[in-house]
Amino acid sequence: MIWTLTIVKLPKMRKREIEELMQRQILCRIAFRGKKHPYIAPFQYVTMNGTLYFHFTNYGRKMNMLEVDNRVCVEIESYSSDLRKYRFVTLRGRLEVVNDAEERTEAIIKLMKEGEKKLSRNFLVAHGFSRSLNWSSMNPEKPLVIVKLAKIVERVGLKSA
Numbered sequence: 001m002i003w004t005l006t007i008v009k010l011p012k013m014r015k016r017e018i019e020e021l022m023q024r025q026i027l028c029r030i031a032f033r034g035k036k037h038p039y040i041a042p043f044q045y046v047t048m049n050g051t052l053y054f055h056f057t058n059y060g061r062k063m064n065m066l067e068v069d070n071r072v073c074v075e076i077e078s079y080s081s082d083l084r085k086y087r088f089v090t091l092r093g094r095l096e097v098v099n100d101a102e103e104r105t106e107a108i109i110k111l112m113k114e115g116e117k118k119l120s121r122n123f124l125v126a127h128g129f130s131r132s133l134n135w136s137s138m139n140p141e142k143p144l145v146i147v148k149l150a151k152i153v154e155r156v157g158l159k160s161a
Helices: 015-024 061-068 101-118 121-127
Strands: 027-032 039-048 051-056 071-079 086-097 145-159
Touching: 015 071, 015 086, 015 145, 027 061, 039 061, 039 101, 039 121, 051 061, 051 101, 101 121, 101 145
Parallel strands: none
Antiparallel strands: 027 039, 027 071, 039 051, 051 145, 071 086, 086 145
């Protein structure tokens, strides 16, 4: 028996479709460069002026990797339960710690409001907080590490037909 492999290319998303997907979703995956292997983890994100912002706990593997090499790949997806419809966006760039106080405050408030509106309090654990707390615990007065995806070198969006 001879098998034939057919390669089918997914249609590319337009810039507007990519931006809409990024606005609608709230979770992504970030792939970090590891010493021996890549490391990938889920993150809540918000967009402000077309830029993605994330809260990182100030401990753990991702912070060590970020200090060594801040190049990452971010993936955001949307799909129906039977995968009849799906879309995904990948962005390759560099993560930078946000040091500007106003920008940092704005990102934290937006992360807090989006989390309160769309996520369970159980997800607070991913931010380093107890699930017994409320989303208002995530406030700018705390020493939270906010990073943003900057210097994007590639943005690709693909979708089912």
